[in-house]
Amino acid sequence: MLRHSTKLFVNLERAAGLGASSASASSAGTGSFIPKQSDTMTSSTTPSYQKSLTLDNMCPTVRTAQYAVRGELVIRAEKLVSTLDRQKNEGIKLLPFEEIVYCNIGNPQQLKQKPLSFFRQVVALCECPELLESPHIDKIFPADAIARARALLASVGNTGAYSGSQGIASVLRSVAKFIEKRDGYPADPESIFLTDGASVAVQRILRLLIRDRSDGILIPIPQYPLYSATIELYGGSQLGYYLNEEAGWKMEIPELERSYNDAKEKGITPRALVIINPGNPTGQTLDAANMSDIVQFCHQKRLVLLADEVYQENVYSENKPFVSFKKVVKDLGTKVEGLEMVSFHSVSKGFVGECGKRGGYMELFGISPEVKSEIYKLSSIGLCPNVIGQLVVDLMVNPPQEGEASHKQYIEERDAIYNSLKRRANLLATALNSLEGVTCNAPEGAMYAFPQIRLPPKAVEEAKQNGKQPDAHYCIQLLEATGICVVPGSGFGQRDGTYHFRTTFLPSEQAIEGVCKKVADFHKAFMAKYK
Known part of the structure; x- marks a missing residue:
């Protein structure tokens, strides 16, 4: 394992342009690892220590699970960062760019999105409550931030203490009120669980659904690798x-039927259907009529509907406003009586963008009390969601209201982020569609574009000779030529014979223009190279 890791390090150093001198120190010019005396326990008198945990005897599903958005491309990018540091410190030109632009993951504040002021003010006061005792506090913080911090601290007591397993009671009530206001139907705080981001909630529900390989989960192709990785991890x-790319990544019921029937023929029991709306990585937004068909399909097939709605605040199409699956189910009424559904939301996306705070929730609908008790047990095994993340959930679902001191600033900051994202989405899609052999559906929501790239046969052949997927081959060369880190479509799933990549449009408006130009210059050179 050490030999393999060191070879990878050496190869990545070479890819990053560190040159033969650096590599030869570790590889003796051969690419193989020659251990130093301190690296080995072997001698004429001391036998090698045999490790108890090896790649061969570890859990096999850990090895087979893949998570593309932090896979090979990001590992390469991180190596290039080291080279850029050397380039800056030593004043020598090693790479043809000055920085890595991480467009591989929806991480807004990494790309300089400004945090919402009210959120950070309240969190600061909750983390340092002695500030509330200062006689000058009202000169530093707005009155509604002070009042909110006092109310949250009265509920939680201390941010350094565990909360209840299901979450802070007052925050659960705030989430229920938010859902009721959004959908026009009541929500029960007892059916809501706060979690460390939406990912933990998804993993927890999949853990309940999957017993072995005979249990299947319907997932969109392309999909967010959280689902493919977790399903594989749980066996x-x-x-x-x-999804129908030519029709704007539309979800079609006949395709759901095909996937469902194929599974049944193979002896696999479909247990649940995953919907990501707005879509990741595709950026499409479902309309209410399509959603109604999907709900009725789940009801007919007795599938648990897993509604991933973390991008509900990222909707850019005026013709397709966000509608929650909870509202669609309630509107259908007795037609889908008994349907089981879990919906997910997060503070990481939308205009909030607080990925590092790891706050999220799931709402259970139609789930039996017995199963809910098991979900509570799983939550208890994890003790509780992180408390700061829970507080940010409260702020997300209950922001400053009209008439309060922070409302005007909150609206200005919210709208500035949203409108800028909308402009960047259009700018990026237009730029991608101008490239030779590239087509890209304009994002209707979320924060990603998923263009199809039609690669020359010579590029496809070279990629296969190097043991790479053709779109990964393209993305690696893009990274090493420009510093722009995207994710190949093969990491999300795609139709055979098609190639894509996923990119965010999170760099600032000024920066994304530069990103588009760099991609265009690279793409032109790449296509010319392989014609």
């Missing part, structure tokens, strides 16, 4: 259904 079966 289940991925049942892909293809």
Whole structure:
């Protein structure tokens, strides 16, 4: 394992342009690892220590699970960062760019999105409550931030203490009120669980659904790799259904039927259907009529509907406003009586962008009390969600209201972020569609574009000779030529014979223009190279 890791390090150093001198120190010019005396325990008198945990005897599903958005491209990017540091410190030109632009993951504040002031003010006061005792506090913080911090501290007591397993009671009530206001139907705080971001909630529900390979989960292709990785990790079966790229990544019921029937023929029991709306990585937004068909399909097939709605505040199409699956189910009424559904939301996306705070929630609908008790047990095994994340959930679902001191600033900051994202989405899609052999559906929501790239046969052949997927080959060369880190479509799933990549449009408006130009220059050179 050490030999393999060191070879990878050496190869990545070479890819990063560190040159033969650096590599030869570790590889003796051969690419193989020659251990130093301190690296080995072997001698004529001391036998080698045999490790108890090896790649061969570890849990096999850990090895087979893949998570593309932090995979090979990001490892390469991190190596290039070291080279850039050397380039800056030593004043020598080693790479043809000055920084890495991380467009691989929806991480807004990494790309300089400004945090919402009210959120950070309240969190600061909750983390340092002695500030509330200062006689000058009202000169530093607005009155509503002070009042909110006092109310939250009265509920939680201390941010350094565990909360209840299900979450802070007052925050659960705030989430319920938010859902009721959004959908026009009541929500029960007892059916809501606060979690460390939406990812933990998704993993927890999949843990309940999957017993072995005979249990399958219907997931969109392309999909967010959280689902494929978690299903594999838990030993289940991925049942892909293809989104129609030519129709704007539309979800079609006949395709759901095909995937469902294929699974049944193979002896696999479909347990649940995953919907990501707005879509990741595709950026499409479902309309209410399509959602109604999907709900009725789940009801007919007795599938648990898993509604990933973390991008509900990222909707840019005026013709397709966000509608929650909870509202669609309630509107259908007795037609879908008994349907089981879990919906997910997070503070990481939207205009909040607080990824590092790890706050989220899931709402259970139609889930039996017995199963809910098991979910509570799983939550208890994890003790509780992180408390600061829970507080940010409260701020997300209950922001400053009209008439309060921070309302005007909050609206200005919110709208500035949203409108800028909308402009960047359009700018990026237009730029991508101008490239030779590239087509890209304009994002209707979320924060990603997923363009299809039609690669020359010579590029495809070279990639295969190097043991790479063709789109990964393209993305690696893009990274090493420009410093722009995107994710190949093969990490999300795609139709055979098609190639894509996913990119965020999170760099600032000024920066994204530069990103578009760099991609265009690279793409032109790449296509010319392989024609």
